Amino acid sequence: MQAFDQIQELWQKHKVEVKFSADEMLQQAKKEVNGLKFKSALNIIGMAVSCIAIAAxxxxxxxxxWTTHLGISITIITIGVYTLILYRDYRLIAKADFTAHPQEYLNNLKTYQLNRFKLYNSLYWFYTIALSTGIIFYFIEILSYLNMIQKVGAIGFTFIWILFCSTILRKAVMEREKERISLLIEKFERISQQISTP
Structure with missing residues (x-):
């Protein structure tokens, strides 16, 4: 037992220092940026497809x-505006190359982070309220064709879905994305320091 304690003590004292070259860090950071760009592009495509489906x-x-037409109009406009905001943010991280313009890219990444924060906070509530208003106007006519059980089911499902997206899902996505972008900014700052120092 004493030998085990000595081995454990030796293991705890032993520190391994892992060093990555700037090129390795840059390759890893580029891979993460590509993942971020891909996810953003998927969000934009998803929003565009839902806008087209509602228009169809x-x-x-x-x-x-007239309330149905108003509801669909509000929904399409809301999704369209939100899609344009997502596209504007996507261009921030897609247009500049870190190797060509490191400081510009870092500034764009920080702006992207700030925009995402706004998107998940104040703009998200505008989106939710506008989308809910559109759904309410749409439901005025549609619910008249349903029986009581279907009405309760449709309203209940819609309310629970909006509540779920506004609380649990939004917070989880926001935290994960905040951490991911912060780590990416930190990584690019370290790469910049390694490249700038001889």
Whole structure:
């Protein structure tokens, strides 16, 4: 037992220092940036597809009530504006190359981080309220065709889904993305320091 304690003590004293070259760190950081760009592009595509699907619903189905048309209009405009905001942020991280313009890229990444913070806080609530308003106007006509159980189910599911997205999902995504972007900024700052110091 004493030999085990000595081995454990020796293990705790032993520190391994791992050093990465600037090139290795840059390759890893570029891989993470590509993952971030891919995820952002998927978000934009998803929003565009949902906007097209709602517009197709509007074009291919006949609605009698003006409230349905208003609800669909509000929903399409909201999704369209949010898609443009996502695209603007995507261009920040996609347009500059870190190796050509390191400081510009770092500034863009910091701006992207700030924009994402705004997106998940104040802009998110605008999006949720506008989308909910559009759904309410849309439901005025649609719910009249449903029986009581279907009405309760549709309203309940929509309310629970919006609540879930606004609380649990939003916080989880926000925390994960905040940590990921912060680590990426830190990594690029370390790479810049290694490149600038001989």
């Amino acid at each position: 619903l509007w074009l291919f189905f006949h609605f009698d009530s």
